[in-house]
Amino acid sequence: MIWNWQQEDWPNFHWDERKLAMSEAAFIEGAGVTIGASKHLADSDRQNLSIEILSHEAVDTSAIEGEHLDRGSVQSSIQRQLGLAADRRRATAAEAGIAEMMVDLYRHLAAPLTEETMLNWHRQLMTGRADLTDIGCYRTDTEPMQIVSGAIYDPKVHYEAPPSAQVPAEMIRFLDWFARTAPGGERPLPAVTRAGIAHLWFESIHPFEDGNGRIGRAIAEKALAQGLSIPVITGMAGTLLKHRKDYYAALERASKTLDITDWLIWFADKTIESQQRTLAQIEFILAKSQMFGRLRGKLNTRQEKALLRMFAEGPDGFKGGLSAANYMSITGAPSATATRDLTALVEMEALIRTGERKSTRYSLLKTVG
Template sequence: MHWNWEDPRWPQFSYDSKSLDKPEADFLLRSGEFIGAFKHVSQDEQTNLRIELISEEALKTSEIEGEILNRDSVQSSLRYQFGIAKDQSGVPAAERGIAQMMVDLYRKFAEPLTHETMFGWHKMLMADSRSIQVIGGYRQHPDPMQVVSGPIAHRKVHFEAPPSERMAKEMEVFVTWFNETAPASARALPALTRAGLAHLYFVSIHPFEDGNGRIARALAEKSLAQNLNQPTLIALAYTIERKRKAYYDALEHNNKSVEITDWLVYFAETVLEAQDNTNKRVEFYVAKTRFYERLRDQLNDRQQKAVARMFKEGIDGFKGGLSAENYISITRASRATATRDLQDLVAKGALTRTGELRHTRYHLKLD
């Protein structure tokens, strides 16, 4: 026996539930903190914040798989999906597809999981694919489904999934398990436990030719949302992408046994970190709104462009701080104009300044 699905006990996973007692309690506490913070945002701004959070997740869940998407295109499609924009013309298929999946997840989190739900997500994700044999259905190819790395001559197999002929049966059992462990069901599981199990269980089956990681993370978020009875808007993919190696190491470490305490502890800690990141992003967004209210009509076009570019970096900020050279590159201003603009931004309380001479850097001054 080499892989977890080859164990006679599959898919009966085992774990130490006591190891998850504190993370489960912390998750519920932090969820309440997020709900409270979100309520402090106006109705109009809630829509914009929702788009910011969902677009970041869409970008990061794709980036984990090595697919770099255009932020503006994703947000444009999200605005269309939420009925804010009239069309999404010009949005590439990849950006449109991930936006559609994220909105479907957001709107229909409470619905029971079905094969059709996942088939629909797969069609959205693979909208621009030319190499997939089966789109919107489970894989059928006879070749082994392997996760590999390295050159062909020295290829390392990190995981091999069950053969395609088993997909219908495996996924029928998975869907039944997912729905029977939902809140208020006979086999209901705590939030973090169920979400972590759903993620690992699904990727162990690896039912699609491509897109399994993105759909696994969507299922984890669906699970969390069902346990909270509302969309989470949690920064799960954002958090995973920042420590991508640890994520893949945890998956590889736990794909050979049905005893998965290590995985569930790792996943629970990741979700808690994701909650912290989400709350920080809400606070950042509120601070951004206050920033613009405080400085309304006080910035020239160049300053507005530079400030918008700094805000685009999010809670991590402009790497190393904004330099005069950065400002010139963003605004195409002369050095003398850039110096005046930056001094003016500091005087107005928009930026703070650190360092001297060529080491001078500027940072957003937020409440």
């Protein structure tokens, strides 16, 4: 198998710009809508939104690699990193490390990407790892760096990266390209195209012993943010996790060619999907603010507690909807009280009721504008 970096014209990727024009325009338009919508949030809600996005990104980008972290612990670590009040729950080294990396990314979205930035991210990610030789530096092992699956006795090689001796020179070339293609650089590229190329190129070099996927997705987020008038996190990891199998397959296909049009089209579609998910989060927070403003003075403590718990579940809400039993568990209310409270919440247009008898479920009425 001849990989992309083994081809004569490497790393001169080429693609059909016309096939990406609509996606690039949609991304810029969507960013304008997202930024505009976020301006309607209260400062506290805007801060909470940033923490939510960062914690989801941290957990989801780790889950893509098969590492499952506690979202609450990660969120607490992010709050502490930002100098905010947080609960005292203890985070594992992995949870604290990815939280530190995400906050560093968030604080320096507009800053140039440097070797020291990436080496620092790697040190943060690999905190507590005693099984690695190279932490905070590029890989040095002379054995092939391969991505494999299947049984040990019959592995399937999905990709083999350049030898470690080539990595420093490859990264110098990559970082030079990243600087030249930035807004204001010598050869600026549209945001989505630049992010897609950066992610693929970085993953093709695979410069670290571990953590390449998480750092590569952070680089893509940085590239997307730098293409906007106001740098913001797009929130790619959740979408890529949702499409994890296709994501790996798309990367594998793209690693065999320098014509990356198909990869960029796939990446652009997922970028727009991610942007729409983030906008849905903003609208959800606005709906929460509007609902509690409209119902101020009308809710009893049980109803308020239940609504806050439902909003805490996020835009997707309770899986299968809220039942009377759920309400009783959340509030401690007896059955008859729960029924009265829920009926009142429907009458106040806070909840929507579906189903009958034991199948009755309640969901939030989410209205913005």
